[in-house]
Amino acid sequence: MDFTQATLVFVVLAPGVVFGVLALLWLLGWVPPERVISRITGWMFSASIIALLPVLRSLAASGAPAVTVTFGNWFAVHDYRFPMVLMADRLSLPFLGMTVVLSGLIGRFSVTYLHREPGFFRFFLLLHLFAFGSLLAFAAGSFDLLVGGWELVGITSVLLIAFFQQRTAPVENALRVFGVYRACDIGLLAAVFAMHNWAGTASFAGGLPRLTGYRATTVCILLLLAAAGKAAQVPFSGWLPRAMEGPTPSSAIFYGAISIHAGAYLLLRVQPMLVQSGLASALVISVGVATAVYGTISGRVSADAKSSLAFASLTQVGVVFVEIGMGWKWVAVVHILGHATVRTLQFLRAPSMLHDYHQMHSAIGGETSEAGGYLEELFPERMQLWLYRWALDRGHLDTILDRFVIHPLMRLSGFFSGLDRMGLHRPRRERGEVVVPVSSAAPRGARQEGI
Amino acid sequence: MAGGAILTAVAIGVPWFAAVTLVAGVTAVTRSQPRVIGFAAALISVVASLFLLRAVPAGESLKEALMVLFSCLTLGATLMLPRRDCTSGTIGGILFLLGSTLLAYSTDDLRILLAAWIVSAVPFVREQWFGAATWRPRLGLLLSSAALAVAVALIAASGGTMSIGGLNRTSPGGMAVFGLLVAAVVFRKGICPAHAWVADAVEGGAAIPTALLLNGHFGAMLVARLIVPLFPNTARDLFPLLSYLALATALYVAIRALTENSPRRLLAYLALSQSACILAGLESQTMEGVTGALVHWIVVTVSTMGLFGIVRLLEVRFGENLTVARHLGLAEHAPRLAVFFIVFGLALVGLPGTLSFCSQDLLIHGTLASHPLTGLLLPISTAMNAVSVFRLFSRLFLGRRRTGFTVLADALPRERWILTAGALFVVFGGLFPNAIVARRAAEAAAVEQAFRLPEGSPDTVAKPATSYRESTSGFFERTGAVESVP
């Protein structure tokens, strides 16, 4: 392993090692003080940024297509192998750089922002695990490894949404987000299996698996399902505003910068296969267009800072999807990098938004004139009202999901529960719940729950 | 071989002897220090099983590996048992269960297997022991024992030896015996439609001993050690049907768990769903599937023991009637228990970095290879289980803090050590899985041997066991040098 490969391995593994060490220390009973954590984080991210430079130089100077590090097989059974390959090529290097730089920035921001918070240590633990997961996903040389990083990113973002665990709303919203992530990851798992089955390997270190015809289309559509879930495209967009329950730095890095572009990265990775398949490209473009329109309309009625930023983010990622579907790979990459930077800045400035507005008003000597409204004028009045209500309910996406997926599933579960109870003659005494019969003196429907 | 017999006798006999002394309450020591005796007996079993494991080559080590696994689980259970439950009767019952399970794993004689099967269920019959209040657990265990008894009787009636090795590939008793054995598996394991007794047993009975009973996975053991070797042709033809049943169970129970509000029942459903995945993997007739099933066996047992243990610890601290209809906010009082819970819970459903990521990977590949469309049920039910796990975690530990608890609520040192050991095992196993996967692959190959057709017929299934040597060739393969795993 030469120097460049070693630096790539260092960049990917460093956050994971820091996470492991910190977690072990906590288990053993010692919580490091804030200063220690902030110093470790700062050094680690600075070292990672510096360590990416040799990789950059190697790709730029020598013209090699990629820097690859092979670790053999993580495990292998019979014909099936899980290769451990890290790869930094011209596509993944910008993403790696973006991740490392923005994570370091967020780390620095959070040291001040979360000072004296009881969850300080927990936040940084999850930040390191997230950085490790996303670096693994972006530097993976095979889809199997990418799945690993992908799921880590998912679980850390969910745990950070539930950061303010004293309130019920963040916790319930985190559960919803987790449900969407897990449902869409089925697409990724199925796509990986399909690649193994049809092309024998899911590794793309030496070039994408060779698939043609309906096989390529199927794999691309499955990957689109996973990407759409992660990037909050229509019809999965309901979770993104809910994810704003987390603290501002985590909102910035997840939904401004990295996690939301992971879906776009996945599609960029299979872009050669995507352009071959007309159906898949058309689907990607239509999903992108639908999301961009939806994000624009819903964003116009958002009253609070974070959801308007979320919808703006959504719109841009929709446009990125359109670019990917049209085959403009490098346009998409530049768009992603620029969008990530701007959106992170906007999220980080969101808490001081009132202050910024006051400064601006005092500088110009009054309020700004009301912006926009010209697009709405194009529609007839009744249409405007209808669009307003539609946008206020965020396109009814959550309602549709609830009514046609979640409630039927819950009712089915309740039906199964009734089936299970069939053999018992007396009403089942649920743990902690005593059902008072109507005929007794207690008020109708009174229940007494334990604890 | 004599050494092996002695070690086996020690591994089984010591727990039984300790169980008898504890239950009889012979000396003052046994009355006052049941946990120490239980720990010592389980430790002796662990050591004996480890020696046994070392002595056998990699391809034939399934029994010994299972013995090591179960005795380690029992060791953990004796440490994790809260003081309230730590009576000599309970420890005695647990040791009794340990002995009978090890007997079932290690024996080669059908009659002894039947005896161990029945005897291991005995402590769960009476409510005063480990049993539950409702009739369904008793009925389930009774039916499975009866089915196995009739099958063994039929085999005995058809003449020939009673040793499992001797009956290899002979299909004694034909379809009737096969059907009865499958019925025994279905009832013992809780495959639909016989799944309801598992949740009843866990909810009404003692939590940790029932978890041990379930983690014996007698059904899967019967499939791997008895059904597949003895009835290879029938198995090859009928297993697709059985794996549909197992996958359907996994999905049904996963959906059922989505609205469950009792933590114990919810965990029972999760354990049931994931162990149905084990069965589906065993029945998938692919190397990846069977290996994945065997690895998943390990993961499911360790994780579910951890989860049941933590729920029992929470009940002891915060009240017996825990319900997750509302948020309980217990993480403020017991942060370590919360962290262990989320680690074990996610380790059950395939978090990357834990052993179940590898096992789920293998299982999905195996089942999708053999059943392209129904195999999708496996990741779907795992996804639903993941949501249920997270829901359980968030309702138990997150949310508005409940006030009014003055006890020292977080994990005690002995609990912390054993939970840490379990969590580290699952995580390190996940980061460096090759050691475990390689051995399981070898055992899987041995199981798969049985699926092979006799010479002259087209070979539709897995290749022979020699390929396991390739997979043991190391975790890091540098170019030009191949490191071997000890």
Add this chain to the structure above:
Amino acid sequence: MEFYDLDALPATHQADLKRIRESLDKARAGNARERARRFESYSSGDSAEGALRHVEERSEHLAEPRPEYGHCTNAVCIVGRRSLTKGLFLDRRAFLASYDAAQDPNDEYLAAVLGAVVPVCAGISLEYYFSFVDNDRYGCGTKLPHNVTALVGVMDGHASDLRTGLPWQMVEIHEPVRILFVIETTPERLTKVMDASAPLKQLVENRWIRVAAIDPESGRVHVYRDHGFEEFEGPVERLPVVLSSAEWYGGRIEHLGMAWIQGASVQAAGIPAERGGR
């Protein structure tokens, strides 16, 4: 510090302006050092210029949820001549209002001053008090999940009620006491003014605030208790005397008692220590 209309300054007084500027800068730096001692992230060994830089940086830092502690730890309001408190180290816990009883024979200035000062300071004090005592109900919780809504208020996270009150980051070092007004006039004149104003009477009688009158001539203190002024007999602590305030507060982050800074006119005898006791 911004100076305006400097072009109107005659050339003869430029030197004076320079002197004023230097004094003001020194005062700013010293003040910054005194205030920064309460920040956990400020290392107390710094010089005054370092403290000034730290404080200015805090006010501009995007990520800082505690740019300053504002009125936190407020406990007392002293209405009287400045000579009463000259040289007294009050640890930024006092509101000061100038009033000279000798030049106000009809108490109309007293009524005006009290009418302005009492509602404002009482409101501030009560705001901090309740936000500290129950931050989730009366305050707006921690600042971190706040989401600016409609540019008029904040709510928590994705959707919640609009939060009112002070965030935890503003009140975390507050000491929840009712504010004590020390007014330099006789109890009779004070009672007359209080009776004439209904809001003032309500605040005092319902014990939202505490009032004490300190006689300008004799220096005797009367405290309002049980619907009337009673003489304050209690033990009068002698305050420590230090050379400079830096000596008193140096390196300490917690609440400090009062002290006399030498170099100012000292009237050590007879001035009671106003601890938050009664």
